[in-house]
Amino acid sequence: MTTLKINEQVRSTHAPDExxxxxxxxxxxxxxxxxFGCGMALCGACTVHVNGQAVRACLTPIGSALGQPVxxxxxxxxxxxxxxxxxxxxxxxxxxxGYCQAGQIMxxxxxxxxxxxxxxxxxxxxxxxxxxxxxxxxxxxAAIQLAARRLAGDNA
Numbered sequence: 036m037t038t039l040k041i042n043e044q045v046r047s048t049h050a051p052d053e054x055x056x057x058x059x060x061x062x063x064x065x066x067x068x069x070x071f072g073c074g075m076a077l078c079g080a081c082t083v084h085v086n087g088q089a090v091r092a093c094l095t096p097i098g099s100a101l102g103q104p105v106x107x108x109x110x111x112x113x114x115x116x117x118x119x120x121x122x123x124x125x126x127x128x129x130x131x132x133g134y135c136q137a138g139q140i141m142x143x144x145x146x147x148x149x150x151x152x153x154x155x156x157x158x159x160x161x162x163x164x165x166x167x168x169x170x171x172x173x174x175x176x177a178a179i180q181l182a183a184r185r186l187a188g189d190n191a
Contacts, residue, residue: 039100041066042110052098056090057081059097060107068108068137072166079165082138083107089145091164108137116144119185123178131169139165143179152183 038047041064050059060066060083069092072080076091083092086103111117120143123129130136139162146153146161153161158179167175 041105053096055093056095056097057092066107066109079138080135082141089142116147120144120182123182127174127178129171129174129178135167
């Protein structure tokens with residue numbers, strides 16, 4: 036039996052350590068906010084945080100997350116930066132189809148935690164692994180900028 040801490044809860048599984056984290060989250064734990072996109076860590080739809088770092092759950096083996104906190108989009112309402120980013124997404128109508136947005140938000144939260152006042156270049160670099168087929172990139176950048184201002188105390 037393997038035990039992981041996911042969204043602040045201890046969860047146990049009989050899944051093999053080499054199984055991708057994505058399948059544990061979606062299929063065994065019903066945390067379906069994390070999406071399957073490409074299965075090759077190229078699109079970012081499956082982005083989660085492992086020990087505070089944005090990782091692609093489709094290729095991250097369960098075994099690599101042992102002893103480290105795992106957070107998914109379902110946890111972001113409990114995270115100050117996550118709440119602010121989600122609100123900026125809503126305020127600026129970022130999502131169109133919405134499929135990639137959980138991964139986009141997870142990457143944006145990790146970016147803002149690492150760089151609280153990111154430049155446009157840092158945003159572009161930090162979000163470069165997340166694809167949006169609807170092309171909402173300008174709104175994504177604007178939402179990250181808005182969230183950064185709000186987190187800095189500007190009530191924009």
